[in-house]
Amino acid sequence: MSSDHKKSTKQSAVKPEKVKPKQKIELYRQMLLIRRFEEKAGQLYGMGHIGGFCHLYIGQEAVVTGMNAVKEEGDQVITGYRDHGHMLVCGMEPNGVMAELTGREGGYSRGKGGSMHMFSVEKKFYGGHGIVGAQVPLGTGLAFANKYRDNGNVSMAYFGDGAANQGQVYESFNMAKLWSLPVVFVIENNRYGMGTSIERASSTTDLSHRGASFDIPGIKCDGMDVFKVMQAGKEALAHARSGKGPFIIEMVTYRYRGHSMSDPAKYRSRDEVDEMRKDHDPITTLKDMLLEDGDIDEAGLKEIDAEIRKVVSEAAEFAQNSPEPKTDELYTDILVAND
Amino acid sequence: MPVEVLMPALSPTMEKGTLAKWHVSEGDTVGSGDVIAEIETDKATMEVESVEEGRIGKILVSEGTLDVPVNAPIAIILYEGDDENTPLPEGSKQQAEPDAKESAAPEKQEEPEKAPTNQVKITVREALRDAMAEEMRKDETVFVMGEEVAEYQGAYKVTQGLLDEFGARRVIDTPITEYGFAGIGCGAAMAGLRPIVEFMTFNFAMQAIDHIINSAAKTLYMSGGQMRCPIVFRGPNGAASRVGAQHSQDYSAWYASVPGLKVIAPYTAADAKGLLKAAIRDPNPVVFLENEMLYGQSFDVPDTDDHIVPIGKANIRQQGDDVTIVSYSRGLAYVEEADAALKELNINAEVIDLRTLRPLDMETILTSVKKTNRLIVVEEGWPVCSVGSEICSAVSSLAFDDLDAPCLKVSGKDVPMPYAANLEKLALPTAGDIVEAVKKVTYTQ
């Protein structure tokens, strides 16, 4: 792994030893749910139950899980198309997410959105966007509304290393700082935008500095370590919530699978992927820590595993049994009906 | 219980693939994420990862097998406690031996217009690549840029091989910054180069449409004829498969409405090649709308490196007296399907492929309508303010006395593209819609 991973700032600490065992186990459970859910989604895709684009989050689980653990009630989340993890961790139902993947009535968008387009007003999840970079001004707009209403909430706008070059990102940075908007820009740097490595796409590759010309503070964080994510998230959210304006966190992470299901991933070596999986896997790391600290034993882990497998296979079953949307759904939701 | 490993669909449009290589043998243990096999499609080679932990019980499809249908079982994985005799769970499809018959979509055959030179059968994808390569060989100022066009060989493999032949100076990977690189392309064109700007799909050209219209299309006019902008914007346009509302949209009518642009939307490989070459040579900005669903289709193409199709000329694909059916791009696939049913009804349609959407070849359309007295326009895009709307309006005003029935449009529905499989089908036009429309204008029961 690049030395970047070691550069996480030493701020007010979320030290793993200070996190209660119960919460640690919960973090483990959440990450494992995402992992198993995504594996199942990949499987269903291979069997033809899911169509189109399907971008899996495998490898990046610690990012959303850590951020979610330190957010406050009412804080909003918005992201791109690699969105399954964000939705699961904010409490959206696996059944509803999986059924959207299969395009069925029981899905969060009643089958009309698909993998890339799901939303939950209730859980403050604002999508689910297919156009690279578009979520950044949208997330800044959520923050604008927070400030307008003075409600004390912060919005978290997630985007990739590839998206970090889009022009609208910098237009958003400028206005977010100019107007001191409560937004945390979470850059999920998984080192590739599709088949292009960050080095081949970006003139400068330290994305935590991308706010420098707008005077937006930024930190680089090891996104494979859920506790480091929590620590960075805490600092960033506190900054934004206190009225000081936007904050950038560059999460250095990795996706194990191809960009989408149809990506042969020839642009990186098998060894690179294997190394990340073996030595930096966020779930294995936490699991080893839990065992070492005696917070849980093998039997306890097996139980969690079984429980999650059950949730996931139920979701898969629900997603395959839920009926297709009724045909008149074709014409609903285009405009708000007069009420 | 043992589980079957099925031939995966690794892209939305994949129906079959070649099992190129096994990385495991019977008896090997595998973990989740291990690469067990490699498969090949016309687009790429891909690795199949195991999603189960267990032991390879049986390999069902041997290395080198061609045309293995998606979803056919290719191996069986055994779990702890299973042996070769443990029965498969209910619903497994073991018996389904790869059957090329049911998987392979019939290849589209194309009658040559005339046969001046030898014809070779190539895909639309190859035709587009050949057009670019041939023009790049001839003209040093032609270069290609876009996302994943070089090292990845194109997101849809249209630029395959170009980097190898022309090098990184002329085949340029850009960051995901459409507005910026479209503008850079326009600037380079103003300075006399001939850029081909690839959009991964035209959905993402919406990020860049300001430059396409404000910079490329208007410069000649605003400069009183001084400053040219010879650029080609190309990429897949229109409905793809199951990719939802933001990735499945037809922009034909948008661009076709802009003075200062030429707009092309070919159907066949021969037209794709000949028109792309013409577009690259054209001194004006050209928007070249391809279609992902057509990339893999094969057609006859003249075997010469000087096959040019003139911009602005429609092609009469089929002569007929009873009704004129005008379409373009993938719309013609629906028309061909409908035509079989029309022939059964003894209706002989004249089928016109527009090929160019701006300037429109009204002459060819009007000549045909004078003969058939009926007009149907078929397109995949939205019905409101569409290419069909324009043609129907023009024909009504220019050939009113020749018409025996109102001009009709068959189009996509007036909705964003839904993801669900059943709704997506309903959102697109069908051969049945065309047959109905033809029956209406020919007063056929």
Ligand SMILES: Cc1ncc(C[n+]2csc(CCOP(=O)(O)OP(=O)(O)O)c2C)c(N)n1
């Ligand atoms: C404006 C736009 N251009 C291109 C695409 C096609 N595309 C989808 S994802 C992607 C790569 C994005 O990479 P990154 O931002 O690093 O996110 P990651 O996929 O790694 O999570 C591309 C080029 C798109 N969806 N939108």
Ligand SMILES: [Mg+2]
């Ligand atoms: Mg990335």
